[in-house]
Amino acid sequence: MGGMDLAANLEAVWKRIERACEKAGRDPKEVSLTAVSKGHPPEAVAALAAAGHDLFGENRVQEAKAKIPECPSGLRWHMIGHLQTNKARDAVRLFEVVQSVDSLKLARELDKQAEKRGRVLPVLLEVNAAGEASKYGFSPERLLAELGEINRLPRLEIHGLMTMAPWTKDPEKVRPVFVRVRELKKRCEEKLGAPLAHLSMGMSGDFEVAVEEGSTIVRVGTAIFGERPCAWRPRPAAEGG
Numbered sequence: 001m002g003g004m005d006l007a008a009n010l011e012a013v014w015k016r017i018e019r020a021c022e023k024a025g026r027d028p029k030e031v032s033l034t035a036v037s038k039g040h041p042p043e044a045v046a047a048l049a050a051a052g053h054d055l056f057g058e059n060r061v062q063e064a065k066a067k068i069p070e071c072p073s074g075l076r077w078h079m080i081g082h083l084q085t086n087k088a089r090d091a092v093r094l095f096e097v098v099q100s101v102d103s104l105k106l107a108r109e110l111d112k113q114a115e116k117r118g119r120v121l122p123v124l125l126e127v128n129a130a131g132e133a134s135k136y137g138f139s140p141e142r143l144l145a146e147l148g149e150i151n152r153l154p155r156l157e158i159h160g161l162m163t164m165a166p167w168t169k170d171p172e173k174v175r176p177v178f179v180r181v182r183e184l185k186k187r188c189e190e191k192l193g194a195p196l197a198h199l200s201m202g203m204s205g206d207f208e209v210a211v212e213e214g215s216t217i218v219r220v221g222t223a224i225f226g227e228r229p230c231a232w233r234p235r236p237a238a239e240g241g
């Protein structure tokens, strides 16, 4: 897929976000778009960057570590996938935000690594709102129980919640999941006594419904980049010229 196509796809996704905002009486400026580049090469990222887009999401540290240095500089990268604690150090170096903090243990490790790096790390707490066994994330009960402790970690800043709705052909079916997470955010705000800015909800199949229900960050891969060919791997270093 060429650069022109990607720019057109990006524009089409923004149009759909704007329409969803209009329907819900929201300002499209409240919504940011994380272009999910997992599985796609640096050239695809560069094509979107040339179209003026600067926020990208990756779900694997290994892939991001190889890809980011091959992409234009000055882009913002968010981690959106499950992170093992032994990758926290790299994550704190590579990513501006970790959207997928899914356990207290991981939060503690990210805090430790952020301290070592002398930075503050904005995070979103991932919620497994539909209780799917196959998904990572806090159950709502656990989140409320552990929120105070996460909030006391000095190097993490909780910016909101993230969720991945169950896959479905009919996005209307997952509307209640988005509503549940929005309500959970309210309960977290009451518990913290402070507002949380962000709700990261909505992917290619369901982002309009997510925006209608208050999402401030959508994470869109396929609708921008097309089908993921396979996992992207860096070219082996050229040997002997």
Ligand SMILES: *Cc1c(COP(=O)(O)O)cnc(C)c1O
Pocket: 036, 038, 059, 080, 081, 164, 202, 203, 204, 205, 219, 220, 221, 222, 223
């Ligand atoms: C892959 C992925 C996305 C994007 O999925 P698409 O259906 O390709 O838009 C969004 N969020 C997370 C956490 C992902 O892993």
